Amino acid sequence: MHNHARHKAGHGVKLGSLGKKARAEIVGLDETGIATPLQAGELERRLIEMGLVEGAVIEVLHEGFPRRDPMAVRVSDHTVALRRAEANAVIVQVIEE
Amino acid sequence: MTHHKPPPPPRIALVGNPNCGKTALFNAMTGARQKVANYAGVTVERKEGLFVSPAGTRVKVIDLPGTYSLRARSPDEEVTRDVVLGRMEDEEVPEAIVCVADATNLRLNLRLVLELKKLDRPIILALNMMDEAEKQGMTIDAAELSAALGIPVVPTVAIQTGGVQALLDQIDRTIQVAETEGFAPVHAQCGWSEPNAHDLRDYHREVERIIALSVTSPTRPHLATHRIDTVLLHPAAGLAILLTLLFLMFQAVFTWARLPMELIDGGLTLVKGLVDANMADGPLRSLLTDGVIAGVGSVVIFLPQILVLFLFIQILEDSGYMARAAFLLDRLMGGVGLHGRAFIPLLSSFACAVPGIMAARTIENRADRIATIMIAPLMTCSARLPVYTLIIAAFVPQRDVLGGWVGLPGLVMFALYAAGILSGLIVAFVLKRTILHGAREPLLMQLPAYRLPRPRNVALGLFERAKAFLTRAGTTIFALMVVIWFLASYPGAPEGATEPAIHYSIAGMIGHFLEPVLAPIGFNWQIAVALVPGMAAREVAVGVLGTIYALSDSGDSLRSSLGGLLAASWSLPTALSLLAWYVFAPQCIATLGVVRRELNSLVWPAVMFVFLTGLAYLAAFTTYRVAVAVLGG
Incomplete structure (x- = not known):
C-alpha cells in the first residue's frame, strides 16, 4: 500500500501545511516520519476510516490555538478535527480557485 | 417435574458511528431513561432495554458504544467489537444487528455496514435523522440502497412519535426469517478479520459506488453549523x-x-x-x-x-x-x-x-x-x-x-x-x-453538526x-x-x-x-x-x-x-x-x-x-x- 501512496505523493503538499479556506484533493497517504505511539500502518487505517482517503476533496474550515493547531477539515459531508502533526501524513493537491 | 423455561427473547444490537442518534433511537424503541448526547463516545456503558414488537415478540435491545470500525481502538470500542463478534464473556452473540446511520452523513456509516456484513449475520440498516436529510434537500433511494447493500434499509426519525415504526416492523420480519431458518450457531466462525489499509480502500470505493447510485447531494446544505463554528472555534473568541x-x-x-x-x-x-x-x-x-x-x-x-x-x-x-x-x-x-x-x-x-x-x-x-x-x-x-x-x-x-x-x-x-x-x-x-x-494519541475526531438539545431529554x-x-x-x-x-x-x-x-x-x-x-x-x-x-x-x-x-x-x-x-x-x-x-x-x-x-x-x-x-x-x-x-x- 505504501508504494502506491508514495508514488503519487511526489506531486502534492502535506495537508498539515495548508491554511484556512484552502481546498484540496487527497492524492496519497504516507505515515512515514510521523511521530506517533501507534503501530505501523495504524495511522493510515484510522485516516481512511475518517474518510481521509485518495480522491476525497477537503477544505480547511477552522484552526485552533496556539500555532493554528489542531485543524478542522471538511471531508465530503462531515467535519474531522485533527492535529497538524498527523495531517502531515495526508498528501494533497491544492485546488486553485 | 421439569419446568420449561420460555426461550430467551431474541437480542438486537445497535451499532453505529458516534453521533448517529443511536441512543435516541434506543430511547424511542425501549422508552429507557438514559443519557442522549452528541459527543463522540458518551455511551460508555452497555445499555440494554426490552420492547414488545408489533407482532408481539419480546425483544432485547443492546445499545453499544459508537464506533467507526470493528477494529476497536479504545476500551470503549472493544466492547462493541466483542459483543457483535460474540467474544464477550457471559454474553451470547446477538441474533441480529441494527446498524444505525446518520442519513445526512452516510459515508463513514456505510463503510461500517460493509464491515459488519462480513459477520454474516442478519443486519438491518436504520437511516436515522431522515427528517434532517429531507430538510437539506437530499434524496435517498432506500430501495436502491437496500439492493446495493443486500440488506433491509428503513428510514427512521428517532425523535418523532412513530418515527421508528418501520424499523420495529422490519425487526419482526428479520426475526421471523431467522426463526424459520434457525438462528445461526452461537459461536459460529464469522468471515470478519481485521481489515488492512487495502481492504479499507476497497470498502471506501464500494461506498462511493453505492452512494452514487442511491443518494443525491443536499441542495440546501446545512450551513448553520459552519457559521456557528466560525465564532465558537475562533482561536481568540472561541x-x-x-x-x-x-x-x-x-x-x-x-x-x-x-x-x-x-x-x-x-x-x-x-x-x-x-x-x-x-x-x-x-x-x-x-x-x-x-x-x-x-x-x-x-x-x-x-x-x-x-x-x-x-x-x-x-x-x-x-x-x-x-x-x-x-x-x-x-x-x-x-x-x-x-x-x-x-x-x-x-x-x-x-x-x-x-x-x-x-x-x-x-x-x-x-x-x-x-x-x-x-x-x-x-x-x-x-x-x-x-x-x-x-x-x-x-x-x-x-x-x-x-x-x-x-x-x-x-x-x-x-x-x-x-x-x-x-x-x-x-x-x-x-x-x-x-x-x-x-507521544500523545492522534486526535482524529468528528465535529458533529450542532443540534438543539431536546427539553425532554434534558429533563x-x-x-x-x-x-x-x-x-x-x-x-x-x-x-x-x-x-x-x-x-x-x-x-x-x-x-x-x-x-x-x-x-x-x-x-x-x-x-x-x-x-x-x-x-x-x-x-x-x-x-x-x-x-x-x-x-x-x-x-x-x-x-x-x-x-x-x-x-x-x-x-x-x-x-x-x-x-x-x-x-x-x-x-x-x-x-x-x-x-x-x-x-x-x-x-x-x-x-x-x-x-x-x-x-x-x-x-x-x-x-x-x-x-x-x-x-x-x-x-x-x-x-x-x-x-x-x-x-x-
Whole structure:
C-alpha cells in the first residue's frame, strides 16, 4: 500500500501545511516520519476510516490555538478535527480557485 | 417435574458511528431513561432495554458504544467489537444487528455496514435523522440502497412519535426469517478479520459506488453549523466564549440555586420546629432533629446546586459543543501532555469523578488514559460543593466586586475550582514527564453538526440525577447519619461534666484521638470526626458537622444555621485550611473503587490515595500557616 501512496505523493503538499479556506484533493497517504505511539500502518487505517482517503476533496474550515493547531477539515459531508502533526501524513493537491 | 423455561427473547444490537442518534433511537424503541448526547463516545456503558414488537415478540435491545470500525481502538470500542463478534464473556452473540446511520452523513456509516456484513449475520440498516436529510434537500433511494447493500434499509426519525415504526416492523420480519431458518450457531466462525489499509480502500470505493447510485447531494446544505463554528472555534473568541461559559456555569450554581435552597432550608426549619413542639425531649427527638434533619437535611439542601451544574453539562453534551471544547483545548492541554479528548471526562468530573473516570474509556492510549484518570478527582466534584458553600457562606462576606458584576463568594468559589484545575494540570505534567511519558494519541475526531438539545431529554437526565442524589441521601447518607448521631450521643456526659455531652461520646474520643495529627493544619476535633465518614461520601462531612454542632449546642444560643455556628467557633485560618484540604480531598471510596475497576490495578488507586492525601495535607498546612502569619491565629 505504501508504494502506491508514495508514488503519487511526489506531486502534492502535506495537508498539515495548508491554511484556512484552502481546498484540496487527497492524492496519497504516507505515515512515514510521523511521530506517533501507534503501530505501523495504524495511522493510515484510522485516516481512511475518517474518510481521509485518495480522491476525497477537503477544505480547511477552522484552526485552533496556539500555532493554528489542531485543524478542522471538511471531508465530503462531515467535519474531522485533527492535529497538524498527523495531517502531515495526508498528501494533497491544492485546488486553485 | 421439569419446568420449561420460555426461550430467551431474541437480542438486537445497535451499532453505529458516534453521533448517529443511536441512543435516541434506543430511547424511542425501549422508552429507557438514559443519557442522549452528541459527543463522540458518551455511551460508555452497555445499555440494554426490552420492547414488545408489533407482532408481539419480546425483544432485547443492546445499545453499544459508537464506533467507526470493528477494529476497536479504545476500551470503549472493544466492547462493541466483542459483543457483535460474540467474544464477550457471559454474553451470547446477538441474533441480529441494527446498524444505525446518520442519513445526512452516510459515508463513514456505510463503510461500517460493509464491515459488519462480513459477520454474516442478519443486519438491518436504520437511516436515522431522515427528517434532517429531507430538510437539506437530499434524496435517498432506500430501495436502491437496500439492493446495493443486500440488506433491509428503513428510514427512521428517532425523535418523532412513530418515527421508528418501520424499523420495529422490519425487526419482526428479520426475526421471523431467522426463526424459520434457525438462528445461526452461537459461536459460529464469522468471515470478519481485521481489515488492512487495502481492504479499507476497497470498502471506501464500494461506498462511493453505492452512494452514487442511491443518494443525491443536499441542495440546501446545512450551513448553520459552519457559521456557528466560525465564532465558537475562533482561536481568540472561541476560547474566550468557552471560559465565559465555564465561569457563568459556576456563577449560576450560586445565583440560580439560591431561592430553591432557601425554600428547602425554610422547610427543614419548619419540620424541626414541628418535631420540637410535638415530641417530648429524649433520644428519639434528638435522633430526628439532630441526626436526621440536621444531618440529612444539610446534604439535601444542595440538590438545587447539583442540578444546575448537571443542567449545564447536559446541554453542552446534547448540543455537540463538547467536541468543540476538546478541539479548542487540545493544543493547550497538549502542553501538559493531555489529550483534547480528556476534556470531557474532566468536565464530567466536576459533577462526579465516578462517571468522569468511566468516560475516560474513550481515550485510546493507556498512558493518556491513566494521566486523565489520576487528575479527575482534582476537578472539584459536586459532592464538595456543600463543603465549599457552607464555609464560604460562613466566612466570606456577601460583597460585590468588579463593579457589581461578580459576588465575592462566587469569586472565591471560582478560585477554589481554579486551584483544583491548576493542580490537576501540574500533576498531569509531572506524570507525563516521568512515569507516563510518550507521544500523545492522534486526535482524529468528528465535529458533529450542532443540534438543539431536546427539553425532554434534558429533563429526563436531570430527573435521573435528582433521583440518584435523593436516593443516596435517603439510604447511604441517612444510615451514616444515624450511626454518627449514635456515636456522637453515647456514652452520655458523666456527672458534673463541664463540657457539652458530645465531648465525652465515642465520636468525641475518635476526634480527640485524631486531633494531634490534624492540629498542625488547624483542624479541631469536630473536623477530625467529620473527615472519617467523609471518605464514604464527601458531602457527609457537612452532615456530620451539622449533627456535632447541633449536639454541642448548649441551648442558650439559638442559632439555627450551621454556618453561623461555624463562624462563631472556627478561626478564619481554620476555615481556609479546610477549603484547601477539600480542593485535594482524599477522594471517596467510590472513586478509588472505580479507578481499581477501570485500570484493573490495585497500584493506581493506592498511588492516587497517597498523593492526594499528601497534597491535601501539604496545601492545608501551607494555607493555615500563611493565614495565621498574616491574619493572626
